[in-house]
Amino acid sequence: MSSSDSQPPQDDQQWETRLQQVEETLINLRRRYSQIQRDRARKEQLEAKLQRLQSELESLEHHLESSLVTWKDFAEPFWLAVRFGGLGIIIGWLLNSSNS
Incomplete structure (x- = not known):
């Protein structure tokens, strides 16, 4: 060994x-x-x-x-703007035509 x-x-x-x-x-x-x-x-x-x-x-x-x-959210403000904007234009034309 x-x-x-x-x-x-x-x-x-x-x-x-x-x-x-x-x-x-x-x-x-x-x-x-x-x-x-x-x-x-x-x-x-x-x-x-x-x-x-x-x-x-x-x-x-x-x-x-x-x-x-949605359209419903804009519907009322849109129509108010159209209504019063259109009314303003018509009044403006009337005032302009009466001054002439």
Whole structure:
């Protein structure tokens, strides 16, 4: 039996300690990789949800804007302007023709 076949117990213990550290590091790396995978999937879900919400918000804004401004809202002021504007023009013509 040669001296290289039998290692002192201290070398075995160092080897075991280093191996355990490597295993723990690998476990932590796998956990981190799994977390990254979950985070990427969640990010994609949230981006898709954000796009849907933005589209829905734009649609709601369009509906609200179109419902706020209707012909009925402008009908009365429009006809008042036509009536009094037309009346003003007629009075202006009458006053102009009476001065001539």
